[in-house]
Amino acid sequence: MKTEDRVLGAIDVDGLLGSVSDLIEIPSVTGEEAKAQKRVAEVMREIGLDVDVWEIDLETLRLHPHFSMEVDRREGVGVVGVMGEAQGRSLILNGHIDVVSAGDESNWSRPTWKGTVEDGRIYGRGAVDMKGGLCCALYAAKAVLDAGVKLNGRLLVESVVGEEDGGVGTLAAILRGYRADGAIIMEPTELKIAPAQAGAHCFRITIQGQSAHACVRGEGVSSLEKFMPVYNALMDLEKRRNTGVKDPLFATYRLPIPLNIGIVQCGNWPSSVPEKLIFEGRYGIGVDEDVSEARRVFEEAVARAASLDDWLKKHPPTIEWWGGQFNPARTSVDHPLTTTLAKAYQDATLSGPVYEGVTYGSDMRHLVNVGKIPTVLFGPGDVRLSHRLNEYVPVDDLVKATRTLALTMMRFCGHS
């Protein structure tokens, strides 16, 4: 039996599904990942990886120019599992353990915090984004070890915190010295190969009104009413920007660089004219776009809307760039990492690889821009199901991703 076939045959599918479910059962909303990280480290040890677990020094990290964070984090744990020798090319497989909040749990048709295997899917918060992908990396490594295969280069499996709000965990791993000749992040790409990702900067805008008793509401200035022209200007901006995207990696997207308003908070009493409105959102940035120029265009759109309103002219909205600041990143489609992954996918799944950029921010930017590590996204499931109720990952995708990652690590790192 060929070595590669032996490794593919050693993949422990039951263990894989069990581990995904186990991790879903530990709610690890961004900022509260310690318990889940402990569990990942245990799994790594059971598999046979050397495990590095450390407390992230948030105070030092905060000074880094690429640091960004939204939640009020008290602690962060880094976990990296290592195998292989130092002779071949090294490879990082990176997955984040943090998940977004459940939303309104009563709207879920299946348990939020329990992995439910049903109709060939695993349901639960984090299934697709991205405990599923993280477990694929772990079980690919396990298959290699279980088959008695030794990698020539180092394989580093990184379980990172804080991806959803700025990538503090991956940044911490880079600063701890973890580099490699290539990196794959198992974000849900539907098993497409994503060598490019658009950026996304989070923003907060404050609109000031003037309070008054509701009974003379014409004498106050409603911050909600003054929000309307700013909202319309931003929706117009989104439309204009998205008509100009030519990159073939983004040809399938209706909104390659979306502008999402995710939070609005306005007023504090039904019978008062609302004095203040604060809204927060996420501004998509093109892969090759200059980040400062993108911000300037955004700020200009808000300023222009304000200039057309007598009140806003005198009380201009304030813009803060705050929280997740995901810069875009790109790796060549001709890089050995990309080509090795594509060939491995073809051999593992008997289907042709598909290349497509992604519109979401991920830790790719830290690996590429800070770590200078060529990085590609590749993982099970559909990102459309993430951050959403009834999130799930297909079991078939999990198996295919694990097979592909196993072949990729053997071919990229070499083995004996």
Add this chain to the structure above:
Amino acid sequence: MKTEDRVLGAIDVDGLLGSVSDLIEIPSVTGEEAKAQKRVAEVMREIGLDVDVWEIDLETLRLHPHFSMEVDRREGVGVVGVMGEAQGRSLILNGHIDVVSAGDESNWSRPTWKGTVEDGRIYGRGAVDMKGGLCCALYAAKAVLDAGVKLNGRLLVESVVGEEDGGVGTLAAILRGYRADGAIIMEPTELKIAPAQAGAHCFRITIQGQSAHACVRGEGVSSLEKFMPVYNALMDLEKRRNTGVKDPLFATYRLPIPLNIGIVQCGNWPSSVPEKLIFEGRYGIGVDEDVSEARRVFEEAVARAASLDDWLKKHPPTIEWWGGQFNPARTSVDHPLTTTLAKAYQDATLSGPVYEGVTYGSDMRHLVNVGKIPTVLFGPGDVRLSHRLNEYVPVDDLVKATRTLALTMMRFCGHS
């Protein structure tokens, strides 16, 4: 010296201003009035009133058909000060001790919770709405007592809680048996006589969307986007309703029956399409309008907007009538209460009385509709300054109101 002149001469202006400031220093936001009520009872005793202080039985009150409340109240204290005999007409002077929250205190140019006398005004939360008016009643009673005058009829000074969110305090006083031949509420009418008030029902509307990751926001449904047609429909409704108001008591109002949206809460993560938007507001109702019909018109406007949107058609907004439900009320301009007050105002201030309806809800509806007590609003200061930063009441108004109330109680109740 004529008796009336002796009473007017006995008005303790320094004491009046001091008491207003004292009460402003006790933050008595709706639901947390116990400490301020205790202080009012002390002042009443110092003045020489017989004081009834009682713990309101909220559980029993909750069953009353006119009960309405927004805050999560744990307790409520009733305070009524009584003087005079049972021979003449009885009069209630009603003022609420609760105030709305401060809003953003950093925007106040003077202390929020401290009475600051400056430029002939007292500044601070509650100055005009309506600790100022309440103190006028107390100091009018004090002047009568200090001048050694005995009223033939009972005078009842009521300090009530929970006016801002439904009138639980005044309802409790009525149910405790406090009735009279007339009532004046010292709400800020700029010393105009208000024998009519529009109603106001608070509402909450929930708009359901569908969450999605911001990077594929077109695949979710933004509850904010779906709020827009409902918002526009309600603003249109407000415009239409306010063009049809003919009552001369409301001729000066640009919006006699305003529709205010006071709170919007939407979404919980900048990078998620917001799944749910909840907004709350206050719907003005005309003085002689049928309340059920007014609600029907409102509900129909929301339903019509929803019917024109494919998503909202399938996921119709839900409407709750919740919190303050202020029905309209009216007292004849020819009633002896109204005419006595008007003449007293003329004699006390040497200016002609002005009649004007008010657009805000107040406890008038409970006194009129539940207690069957003819009621008029009359008090110092401008309601436009209430629920607003840098709220103040003019000292001159406080003095004029106190003089007017002193003459009114003497003439309405009779005296010896």
